[in-house]
Amino acid sequence: MAKAKGAIVVDVERCKGCQVCMVNCPTDTIGMATEVNGKGYHYAYMKNPENCTGCTNCAIVCPDGVITVYRVKQN
Amino acid sequence: MKELALMKGNEAIAEAAIRAGVDGYFGYPITPQSEVMEYLMLQKPEERTGMVVLQAESEVASINMLYGAAGTGKKVMTSSSSPGISLMQEGISYIAGAELPCLIVNVVRGGPGLGTIQPSQADYFQSTKGGGHGDYRLIVLAPASVQEMADFVDLGFELAFKYRNPALILTDGLIGQMMEKVELSPQKERVTEFDQSWVTTGKTKDRERNIITSLNLDPDLQYEHNLKLQAKYKSMEQDVMFEKTECDDADFLLVAYGSSARICQKVVEMARSRGKKVGLLRPQTLFPFPSVELARMARKVKGMMAVELSAGQMVEDVKLAVNGRIPVSHYGMVGGKIHSPDDVLNELEKKYIGGY
Amino acid sequence: MEVKEIIRPENLVYRRTPLMTDANLSYCPGCGHGTVHRLIMEVVEEMGIQEDTIGIAPVGCSVLAYDFMNIDCTQAAHGRAPAVATGIKRLWPDKYVFTYQGDGDLAAIGTAETIHACNRGENITIFFVNNGIYGMTGGQMAPTTLEGMKSSTSPYGRNNATMGPPYKITEMVAQLEGVHYVTRQAVHKPGPVRKAKKAIRKALELQKENKGLSLIEFVSNCNSGWKMTPNDSNTWMEENMFPFYPMGDI
Incomplete structure (x- = not known):
C-alpha cells in the first residue's frame, strides 16, 4: 500500500507559538521548541519527523501561515 | 448654439452633473434639495450617459458609498442639506484624510438641529473650517445664481481632481429652489482612464497594490501626512x-x-x-x-x-x-x-x- | 527517507499564498483572523482574480487587513464597509468586491449599512468574523457576546435583561430577498477550514454570476479577549458559541 511521507518547514520567526498546529496534527509530529524565536515565542517544530504524512492539516489551520508542507508517496 | 433652459437651482446641479460626465450620484432625500435626485432619476442618466444614481438608506451610507467610489478614480457626487451634511461629517473627514476627489452639495437650511427648511448660510463654519474631526479643509464654492449652480459642478470636479480633495458647493434653499435662465454646457464624455498611482480598481501586474486609507498608526507618518495636507490647502490659494x-x-x-x-x-x-x-x-x-x-x-x-x-x-x-x-x-x-x-x-x- | 530528501520543490503540497504580503500579521497568537485572510487570498489566487478584486477593511482588529492582502483595498469607517463596497461595485460591476468585518463593525454600528446592502442585493460578498467581543479596543461586550459571557463592559457577565440578548444578524439578513447565499463557518480545525474555503469560493463565484449578496459568518475565537490559551479558546468556542451560532448554510 502506498504510504505518504511528509515533512514541514516552519517559518520560525513568523511563528507565534499558538500551538493550534500541534493539537491538530493527527500523527503527533509537531511539538513546541524549548528555545524561543526573536519574538520570544516557543515555535513549532517537527518533534517526530518520522511520523509526518504531509497531510497539511497543520498548515491550513495555522493562523499566521508559517508552515510549508512537502509530501512524497512511498511504496 | 447656446442651449438655454429655465430651471431650479437644484435641477441645474443635476443636469450639470449629467453633462459633466459624472459617473455616480449617491444621495438621500432632504428638503430643500430633494429635486437633485428626483431630477436625476427622471432623466434616466444610466441611459443618457451610463451614470449611476442610487438612493441610499441614509446620508451616512451615501457619503460612504461616495468614499468607496471616489477611491476608484471615478467622478462621484452627493447632495444634501444641513442636518444631512452633519451626518456625513465622519465620512467627509475620511475622504479628506484619504485625499479623494469628489463633489458634495449642501443646500443649506436654517438650524441648529432640525431647524427650518428656509434658507440660511449658517453652515459656513462647518464647510470652511473642516466640519468633521481633524485638520482638513474642503474646497468650498459659493454659487449666487442658477447659472453658477450649473457651472460650479464642473469647476468643483476640476478642482477636486486637481488637488485630490473633496469639493463642496455651499448654497442654500433660496438658490436651490429659485428658477432662472441657465446656459447649459455641452455633454462631456465620461472618463475611462484612471490614475493607476492611487485608484483601487484591482491590482494589476504592472503596479503595487493601492490602498485607500486615512489611518497612519505611526505618529511620524501621520505628522508628515498632515504637513502634506496643510501644504496642499495653502497651495489652493492660487484658485481663489x-x-x-x-x-x-x-x-x-x-x-x-x-x-x-x-x-x-x-x-x-x-x-x-x-x-x-x-x-x-x-x-x-x-x-x-x-x-x-x-x-x-x-x-x-x-x-x-x-x-x-x-x-x-x-x-x-x-x-x-x-x-x-x-x-x-x-x-x-x-x-x-x-x-x-x-x-x-x-x-x-x-x-x-x-x-x- | 530523510527529511531533506522530502523537502524538495517537486514535493511541495502546501505553501503560504503569495497573495498574502510579507507583513507580519498583527493578530494575537492563535487568532482566526489570519486563517480567514489567508483562505480568502487562496481563493482569489486559485480563481485568478487578483487584478479584479477590491477588498474593504473595517475598523476593529482587522483594520489593517489591507496590509496583509496583496490586493487593492479601501479602509472603511466603522460599520460602513457595505456602503463603501456598494459605491465601488455599482461603478465597477465586473470587479469582485468584498468586505471584511467583525461583529461590532457589522452587527452594531454598521447594522443599517449591512441590512440595506443585503436588502438591495448588492452583488458583493461580506466576510463576517464573529468572535463575540470587541477585540481591538480591549475586550468590550459586542452585540454577539453570549448571555453570561464576561467582557470588560459586562464584567459580571452579559445580562440579557438589561443589556439585551446576543442576536443572530446572519439569520436576520438571510430572510432578505436580495441575499443569495448565507452560511456560517469556522476555521479552528482542518475540516472546518476546508469547508470554509469552499464557501468562500462559492460566494465569489456567485458574484461572478451576478446572483446578489453573499455573506459568510466565521465564528471565531478571541483568546486574548476571552482570556484563554488559543486551544482552550477554540474548545470553549465549540462548546459555547456553536450551540448558539450553529454551523452550516442558512
Whole structure:
C-alpha cells in the first residue's frame, strides 16, 4: 500500500507559538521548541519527523501561515 | 448654439452633473434639495450617459458609498442639506484624510438641529473650517445664481481632481429652489482612464497594490501626512475666485456670498443712487478665501460689513484678512429669515456712513 | 527517507499564498483572523482574480487587513464597509468586491449599512468574523457576546435583561430577498477550514454570476479577549458559541 511521507518547514520567526498546529496534527509530529524565536515565542517544530504524512492539516489551520508542507508517496 | 433652459437651482446641479460626465450620484432625500435626485432619476442618466444614481438608506451610507467610489478614480457626487451634511461629517473627514476627489452639495437650511427648511448660510463654519474631526479643509464654492449652480459642478470636479480633495458647493434653499435662465454646457464624455498611482480598481501586474486609507498608526507618518495636507490647502490659494461690484471708488465695502450677495447687489445700487460709494466683494470660493484681496481693499475703504444669513460666521474671516486696519462688522438675519436690501442699507448707514 | 530528501520543490503540497504580503500579521497568537485572510487570498489566487478584486477593511482588529492582502483595498469607517463596497461595485460591476468585518463593525454600528446592502442585493460578498467581543479596543461586550459571557463592559457577565440578548444578524439578513447565499463557518480545525474555503469560493463565484449578496459568518475565537490559551479558546468556542451560532448554510 502506498504510504505518504511528509515533512514541514516552519517559518520560525513568523511563528507565534499558538500551538493550534500541534493539537491538530493527527500523527503527533509537531511539538513546541524549548528555545524561543526573536519574538520570544516557543515555535513549532517537527518533534517526530518520522511520523509526518504531509497531510497539511497543520498548515491550513495555522493562523499566521508559517508552515510549508512537502509530501512524497512511498511504496 | 447656446442651449438655454429655465430651471431650479437644484435641477441645474443635476443636469450639470449629467453633462459633466459624472459617473455616480449617491444621495438621500432632504428638503430643500430633494429635486437633485428626483431630477436625476427622471432623466434616466444610466441611459443618457451610463451614470449611476442610487438612493441610499441614509446620508451616512451615501457619503460612504461616495468614499468607496471616489477611491476608484471615478467622478462621484452627493447632495444634501444641513442636518444631512452633519451626518456625513465622519465620512467627509475620511475622504479628506484619504485625499479623494469628489463633489458634495449642501443646500443649506436654517438650524441648529432640525431647524427650518428656509434658507440660511449658517453652515459656513462647518464647510470652511473642516466640519468633521481633524485638520482638513474642503474646497468650498459659493454659487449666487442658477447659472453658477450649473457651472460650479464642473469647476468643483476640476478642482477636486486637481488637488485630490473633496469639493463642496455651499448654497442654500433660496438658490436651490429659485428658477432662472441657465446656459447649459455641452455633454462631456465620461472618463475611462484612471490614475493607476492611487485608484483601487484591482491590482494589476504592472503596479503595487493601492490602498485607500486615512489611518497612519505611526505618529511620524501621520505628522508628515498632515504637513502634506496643510501644504496642499495653502497651495489652493492660487484658485481663489471672487467678483467685485463697484469697488474701484468705494468708501465702504459689503462682503457677501451666495444668496446674500444677490441682496447686496441691490444694496449697492440703492446706495449709489443716493450718492453713497458702496461696493461689494463676493467670494465665489469660500475656501480658499479671498483674504489677500480683502487686505488690499482694507487700505482703500473706511469699513467693511459682512452680510450673511447667519449670526456672523464669514465675518471672522473678513476680520482676519483685514487684521484690525479698519472696522469690520456683521449684519444678517438668522434662522431662515432673509434680510431685505433696505435692512442692509439701513444697517450700513447706521454703522458706517452716518457715523463717520 | 530523510527529511531533506522530502523537502524538495517537486514535493511541495502546501505553501503560504503569495497573495498574502510579507507583513507580519498583527493578530494575537492563535487568532482566526489570519486563517480567514489567508483562505480568502487562496481563493482569489486559485480563481485568478487578483487584478479584479477590491477588498474593504473595517475598523476593529482587522483594520489593517489591507496590509496583509496583496490586493487593492479601501479602509472603511466603522460599520460602513457595505456602503463603501456598494459605491465601488455599482461603478465597477465586473470587479469582485468584498468586505471584511467583525461583529461590532457589522452587527452594531454598521447594522443599517449591512441590512440595506443585503436588502438591495448588492452583488458583493461580506466576510463576517464573529468572535463575540470587541477585540481591538480591549475586550468590550459586542452585540454577539453570549448571555453570561464576561467582557470588560459586562464584567459580571452579559445580562440579557438589561443589556439585551446576543442576536443572530446572519439569520436576520438571510430572510432578505436580495441575499443569495448565507452560511456560517469556522476555521479552528482542518475540516472546518476546508469547508470554509469552499464557501468562500462559492460566494465569489456567485458574484461572478451576478446572483446578489453573499455573506459568510466565521465564528471565531478571541483568546486574548476571552482570556484563554488559543486551544482552550477554540474548545470553549465549540462548546459555547456553536450551540448558539450553529454551523452550516442558512
